[in-house]
Amino acid sequence: MGKGKGEGGKGKGEREGRERKKIETFEDLKVWQKGIDLVKQIYLRTKEGELSKDFGLRDQLRRATVSIPTNIAEGFERYSRKEYLNFLNIAKGSAGEVCSLLRVALEVGYLDQPTYTQLSNQAMELSRMLSNQIQSINQSLKQ
Template sequence: MVTHKDLDVWKLSIALVKDIYMLTEMFPPQEQYGLTNQLRRASVSVPSNIAEGSARNSLKEFIQFCYISLGSLSEIETQTIIACELDFVNREHSDKILKQIEIIRKKLLNFIKHLKIKGTNNAR
């Protein structure tokens, strides 16, 4: 049986979580409850919503949870840019995260497209 743990997009988002945690270790201590917390929560949200959506009863719900993951990716992207602008991290570190986000976003959009086609074919 295939589960969320078999999905490349889930595996890549788990790697992003680890990288976000390492990135936020570089932030100033006073940011622990600000941007650090926001970035970490948003990053954990991406694979968590993919996992939760896959366990739901309908394809429609799964797709909705994938869209929530997309929203979290946009949050991470924005917050990473802010962290770079505030000089919490250097451009090299932020660019690495932004590239990961772009790869995950593309894979997630393709996965959503696949799920929608699957839903259309099952409806026939």
């Protein structure tokens, strides 16, 4: 897709009134950065305690979380906006999966309420950011 395709061409700090920086790599994408932040939090929370011993739930939660920034990156590196859009949709689905798995972990007693709230809020924020990006690309494809 090339330079400037990500996040509607908006650069870091644009909302704060600073000079725009072109999006040149997927690592420049705020949504990718927040995805990596969530990955770090999930790995931190799943390496100890009861959740660390439930290999199925732990591994599925980790895979779903890693899928978010990975699909953003893979889509960004594709050559068409339609392909990018497809990978953003997959990432958004993974964000929903993470929210569901976090709820399971809460319900079975692996996470306390504050931890669940913090992690699920991060996942929902990512989902909203992905929705906005998807809508933006859909609009640009209609033009």
